[in-house]
Each structure stands twice: as C-alpha cells, then as structure tokens.
Amino acid sequence: MSAGRPREETITVGGVAIDAWVGGQGHPLLVLHGAGGNRGFTQWMQRVAERFTVWAPTHPGFGRSGDAEWMEGIDDLAQFHLWFIDAAGLGRPHLLGHSIGGWAAAEMAAMSPGAIDRLVLVAPAGLKPTQGEILDIFYIPPAQLLPLTVHDPKTVPEWDTLFGQAPTPEQLAAAERGREMTARLTWKPYMHNPRLARFLPRVTNPALIVWGREDRIVPVECGEQYRRLLPRATLSVLERCGHLPPIEQPEAFARLVIDFLEGETRR
Amino acid sequence: MKLYYFSEMPHHEFPDAEGEKYPSLRLEFPNRFFDRDKAAANYQRYLDEYEAADQAGFEGLMINEHHSTPSCVNVGVNMTAAILARITRRAKILLLGNILPVEDNPVRLSEQIAMADLISGGRVLSGFVRGIGVETWWSNTNPIHNRGRFEECHDLILKCWTEPGPFRWEGRHYHFRHVNPWCLPLQKPHPPIWTPGSASPETAVWAGRRGYTYVPFLVPFEIARELFDYYRQGAAEVGRTVTPENLGFLICSVTADTKEKALEAGRHFVWRMGPTLRGPSEFMAPVGMRSRAGSQFALRARPRALSSMSYDELLKNHFIIAGTPDEVADRFAFVQRELGIGHLLLEAQESRMDHATTMRSIELMGAKVVPAVATL
Numbered sequence: 001m002s003a004g005r006p007r008e009e010t011i012t013v014g015g016v017a018i019d020a021w022v023g024g025q026g027h028p029l030l031v032l033h034g035a036g037g038n039r040g041f042t043q044w045m046q047r048v049a050e051r052f053t054v055w056a057p058t059h060p061g062f063g064r065s066g067d068a069e070w071m072e073g074i075d076d077l078a079q080f081h082l083w084f085i086d087a088a089g090l091g092r093p094h095l096l097g098h099s100i101g102g103w104a105a106a107e108m109a110a111m112s113p114g115a116i117d118r119l120v121l122v123a124p125a126g127l128k129p130t131q132g133e134i135l136d137i138f139y140i141p142p143a144q145l146l147p148l149t150v151h152d153p154k155t156v157p158e159w160d161t162l163f164g165q166a167p168t169p170e171q172l173a174a175a176e177r178g179r180e181m182t183a184r185l186t187w188k189p190y191m192h193n194p195r196l197a198r199f200l201p202r203v204t205n206p207a208l209i210v211w212g213r214e215d216r217i218v219p220v221e222c223g224e225q226y227r228r229l230l231p232r233a234t235l236s237v238l239e240r241c242g243h244l245p246p247i248e249q250p251e252a253f254a255r256l257v258i259d260f261l262e263g264e265t266r267r
Numbered sequence: 268m269k270l271y272y273f274s275e276m277p278h279h280e281f282p283d284a285e286g287e288k289y290p291s292l293r294l295e296f297p298n299r300f301f302d303r304d305k306a307a308a309n310y311q312r313y314l315d316e317y318e319a320a321d322q323a324g325f326e327g328l329m330i331n332e333h334h335s336t337p338s339c340v341n342v343g344v345n346m347t348a349a350i351l352a353r354i355t356r357r358a359k360i361l362l363l364g365n366i367l368p369v370e371d372n373p374v375r376l377s378e379q380i381a382m383a384d385l386i387s388g389g390r391v392l393s394g395f396v397r398g399i400g401v402e403t404w405w406s407n408t409n410p411i412h413n414r415g416r417f418e419e420c421h422d423l424i425l426k427c428w429t430e431p432g433p434f435r436w437e438g439r440h441y442h443f444r445h446v447n448p449w450c451l452p453l454q455k456p457h458p459p460i461w462t463p464g465s466a467s468p469e470t471a472v473w474a475g476r477r478g479y480t481y482v483p484f485l486v487p488f489e490i491a492r493e494l495f496d497y498y499r500q501g502a503a504e505v506g507r508t509v510t511p512e513n514l515g516f517l518i519c520s521v522t523a524d525t526k527e528k529a530l531e532a533g534r535h536f537v538w539r540m541g542p543t544l545r546g547p548s549e550f551m552a553p554v555g556m557r558s559r560a561g562s563q564f565a566l567r568a569r570p571r572a573l574s575s576m577s578y579d580e581l582l583k584n585h586f587i588i589a590g591t592p593d594e595v596a597d598r599f600a601f602v603q604r605e606l607g608i609g610h611l612l613l614e615a616q617e618s619r620m621d622h623a624t625t626m627r628s629i630e631l632m633g634a635k636v637v638p639a640v641a642t643l
Contacts, residue, residue, distance in 0.1 A: 138554050141547055180411060180555040187409040
C-alpha cells in the first residue's frame with residue numbers, strides 16, 4: 001500500500017475517547033462498522049485506502065473506545081458520528097457504513113445531508129422488512145450466529161485470520177461489551193427506526209447500496225426499500241454473498257466502492 | 268422459623284416427548300399444547316390448595332409469576348394475590364414477586380398491591396424481583412436496563428406509598444406528570460418488602476441497605492451464605508442490624524405418611540430442576556442483563572446445573588426435602604442451623620404431583636412440621 005501503514009488515533013468526542021484506525025491517501029472516507037465491531041484494516045480497506053484516506057472509528061461501547069451508556073438509540077450514534085466528523089476535521093467526507101453502522105450512516109445522511117459527500121450503505125439495518133424479519137441476533141448464542149453472517153465461511157479469504165483462533169477471555173469480554181452496546185442501541189423497535197423512511201428522500205447525495213443475495217441477517221428486500229427511498233441510489237447485489245460483503249468478497253467489494261466514489265453519477 | 272407454602276401452578280399437561288422436540292420449554296414450546304380445560308380445572312385446584320395451606324397453619328402463601336412457560340402459569344401475581352386476599356383468612360400473602368423491570372407503569376403496580384393489601388386486611392408481603400431473561404423476552408424490555416428499571420420502578424412505587432400526591436416523576440425510565448394514587452396499602456408505611464436472589468451480589472447489597480427480607484432460591488448453602496454476607500455488607504453500610512427475620516431460603520419439599528410415599532412424591536420436583544430450565548443461556552440471561560460481577564458470581568453459584576443432578580443428589584444437597592413429617596422437620600432444622608434464617612419457603616407442589624398427595628402434605632406440614640420448627 002503506497003500510503004504506508006495505518007495508524008491508530010484517539011479522538012475525543014463529547015467526552016468519549018474514540019479509537020480510530022486511519023490510513024491511506026486522498027479524500028477522506030469515514031467507515032462505520034457493524035455489530036461485530038471494528039475489525040481494523042482488513043483487505044478491502046487496504047485496497048480502498050490506495051485511493052482514499054480511510055477513517056475507521058470504533059463506536060462508543062466497542063473495542064478500545066470509551067463508554068456512552070447515556071445513548072438510547074442509533075440516532076444518538078448518528079449524531080455522535082456527525083460530531084466525530086467535525087472533531088476529526090474530516091471536512092465533507094464520503095461515508096460508508098455496514099449493518100448497524102450502515103443504519104447509523106443512513107440516519108446521519110438524513111439528519112445532515114450536507115455534512116457528507118457520497119454515501120455507501122452495506123447491508124444496513126434501519127428499515128423494517130416488508131417480507132421476512134431481521135434476524136434476532138440476541139436470541140441465539142454468538143457461536144451459532146457467526147456462521148449465519150456469511151454465505152460460506154470457506155470462501156471468506158480472511159476467515160482464519162479473523163475467526164480462526166479461539167478467542168481469549170479478554171476478546172470474549174470485549175465482544176460481550178460490544179453486544180451490550182448493540183442491544184442498548186437497537187433493542188426496540190428491533191433494528192429499525194419506523195420514521196427513517198420518511199426522511200430518506202431528503203438525501204440527494206449519490207448513494208450506493210451493497211447487499212449479499214444470501215444475507216440471512218437483514219433481508220435483501222430492505223436494499224430494495226433503500227433504493228426506492230434514496231433519490232440517487234443504485235443497488236448492487238452480490239451473488240453467493242451473505243451479510244458481510246466487505247470480508248466475504250473483499251476485492252469485488254473494494255472495486256465497487258472505488259468505482260462508485262470516483263465515478264460519474266446519474267443525475 | 269416460619270414456613271411458607273408455594274406452588275408455581277405448573278401446566279404439565281402434555282407428553283414430555285413433545286416438549287423435548289424444542290430447544291426449551293420456555294419461549295419456544297408452542298402454546299398449542301396449552302390445554303384450556305385442564306388449565307381451568309387446575310387453577311381451581313391450585314387455589315383450593317392455597318386455601319388449605321392457609322387453614323393448615325402456614326405462616327404465608329407465596330405466589331410468583333412467569334410467562335411463556337408451562338412451568339408456571341400463574342401469569343399475574345397481583346391477580347392471584349387479590350383472589351387469595353378474599354378466599355383466605357389468616358396467612359400472609361407473599362408476592363415474590365412483581366417483576367419490576369418489565370413493568371411499564373409502576374403507579375398502577377403500587378395501586379394493585381395496595382388494593383390486595385386492603386382486601387386482605389394488611390396481609391401482603393410485597394416481593395420485588397428482577398425476573399429471569401424469559402420475562403425480558405416476553406415483555407421485549409431491553410435487558411441492558413434491567414437493573415436500572417428495577418431500582419427506578421421500586422423507587423417510584425415506594426414514593427407512591429409513602430409521599431402524598433399529587434407529584435411528578437421524571438426519571439430515566441419512567442415519566443409521569445400527575446401521580447396521585449387513590450389506593451394506598453393498609454399497612455403503614457407500606458407492606459414489608461422482600462426480594463429473592465440466586466446470583467446477583469448487587470441485589471443482596473441493595474436489599475441489605477434497605478433492610479428488606481432477602482431470600483436466595485435453590486442455591487448451594489455456601490452460595491447462600493456468601494449472598495447473606497453481601498446482604499450484611501449492605502446492612503452494615505447503613506448501620507442496620509441483620510436478624511433471622513431478614514433472611515429466608517427457598518427449597519422444594521413434600522411430606523407424606525410414609526417415607527416411601529414422600530420420596531415418590533418428591534420426584535415431581537425433578538421436572539422443575541431439569542426440563543423446565545433447559546435452554547440456551549440467552550433465554551435465561553440475555554445480553555447485558557447481568558453485570559460482569561454478577562455473571563462471574565453466577566458461574567460460581569451454579570458450579571453444576573441443577574438439571575445435571577440426579578434425584579438422589581438433589582435430596583442429598585437439600586434442594587429437595589422429602590420424608591415423613593419428623594424427617595422433614597429434622598431437615599428444616601438443619602437448614603435453619605446452616606443458614607440462620609427466619610423464613611423457609613417451600614415449593615410444595617410441582618409437575619404432576621396430584622391433588623390428594625398435595626393436600627395430605629399440606630395437612631401434615633400444618634399439623635406437625637409448622638409447630639415443630641416454630642421455636643427454631
């Protein structure tokens with residue numbers, strides 16, 4: 001990677017110390033992680049960092065970031081990350097969010113469309129499916145949940161690096177803390193905001209929605225809803241892919257993201 | 268030591284093989300196995316047994332509440348309290364209890380408990396519980412807020428009972444602008460408050476600070492002693508003296524005319540130790556419901572799951588006490604010496620234990636065991 005190794009920074013936002021991975025070169029791209037936590041500079045991110053400066057903060061209540069037990073919902077997390085953009089001096093970054101991070105990104109765009117440039121939503125929660133349900137991730141043991149998040153673990157290039165080792169007690173405690181924060185933010189209404197759909201038409205930013213055809217966590221039908229509600233959105237559905245496109249198909253995913261962020265968009 | 272009669276009002280009216288097809292009898296076992304006719308008859312029967320326990324001389328009648336489970340179809344502790352308030356005459360009515368964190372209206376709760384206290388002539392003992400995870404799923408209450416809601420709900424109920432209305436309540440979890448309940452308990456300043464425990468040191472300390480009667484459920488003696496130490500720690504913080512009146516314990520127990528009959532009846536308790544507790548840990552303790560300290564204590568508190576114990580082991584460890592009246596009185600005295608408690612709560616009917624067996628046990632307990640342990 002031409003921009004050198006990513007670095008770890010701590011940026012304090014509203015009294016909460018936020019741990020962030022920063023790396024790459026070019027226009028800033030803010031990346032918001034899902035309920036599984038910040039997995040750092042994985043393969044797709046390294047590829048994207050060749051063209052953009054990737055900022056990947058860890059949400060409050062996850063990893064090495066501080067607590068924010070006062071938060072009640074994803075809208076709080078969205079407001080918080082809008083503040084993070086200011087605190088980190090990112091100007092008007094592109095914004096990419098995955099799963100609950102995608103939901104937060106959609107809320108941010110609806111709250112303050114002028115604060116961001118282009119928007120990438122990857123299998124975001126946030127809308128209630130019209131058919132099917134968002135999987136209740138708290139109802140099943142974490143070990144049973146993990147294989148459900150991808151289409152086929154055998155095809156995930158970084159599976160062994162990310163999940164191959166038995167977790168240490170510290171990693172288990174950190175994962176539990178992240179699950180608690182996710183529960184705090186998403187419990188009821190479960191994984192969606194009934195009012196979000198009313199505000200999404202405000203977001204005229206160019207938007208790319210990416211989904212895995214075999215997503216067993218958030219139905220791909222929600223991707224269709226996002227595409228309909230966001231005035232300038234395209235939906236890209238990856239075949240043989242589950243809920244984690246960035247790590248299931250890192251090269252294809254990075255290509256999609258780069259092409260979208262660099263490309264012309266329809267008016 | 269005082270004895271209390273308790274039935275979970277089970278609905279064990281289905282083939283066990285059907286229940287075994289599901290990950291848990293709680294939440295997942297479909298309610299098409301709920302037999303309405305048998306339930307209607309069982310409620311009458313269970314209430315008759317409570318009435319008999321009142322007449323037999325038990326100090327109190329304990330009732331509880333669960334949801335989405337055949338192990339306990341008493342789905343409204345205040346509803347049952349109201350019935351017992353009217354059909355019984357002398358025993359205390361121990362609600363153990365109202366599941367505060369899943370309650371959305373503490374003001375209504377304060378009124379309902381007060382009404383039961385009034386109708387019963389001041390016989391209510393008001394237990395407050397955090398509930399198990401199943402009730403969190405049933406009510407879809409965020410488990411992250413379980414302890415916060417428990418404490419705030421408690422605080423608002425106490426304020427309803429002890430401070431004149433109207434007043435306003437703007438808390439974190441509860442918001443009421445015009446609180447002025449026109450139903451206050453007969454007992455002043457309010458009914459005695461009890462709280463159970465099985466794994467949470469925080470609850471023991473909390474109860475100790477307030478002088479509430481604290482009752483561990485079905486834990487090994489050494490764990491109960493440890494929880495009582497936490498209780499004493501809380502009491503010491505506020506300079507409160509702890510007496511046996513502050514401490515209770517819950518076990519399963521049945522007596523009969525012969526040891527053989529009692530041991531046969533006691534087998535019915537194995538169902539509540541095993542099949543009814545089977546299921547993913549997420550059902551019982553969803554994410555965030557327990558603090559880190561609580562989770563670690565819970566692991567130690569149950570070095571072996573009750574479900575993994577044989578009937579003989581459950582008897583040996585005093586989770587179940589079954590025998591002739593003399594034998595159970597002797598064992599109750601042993602429990603009293605081990606724990607220094609003033610209240611022993613007896614889960615005295617379970618599973619498919621029949622009415623005749625239950626009634627004979629109630630009769631013998633009242634005639635022989637209640638007086639035998641009264642002076643301990």
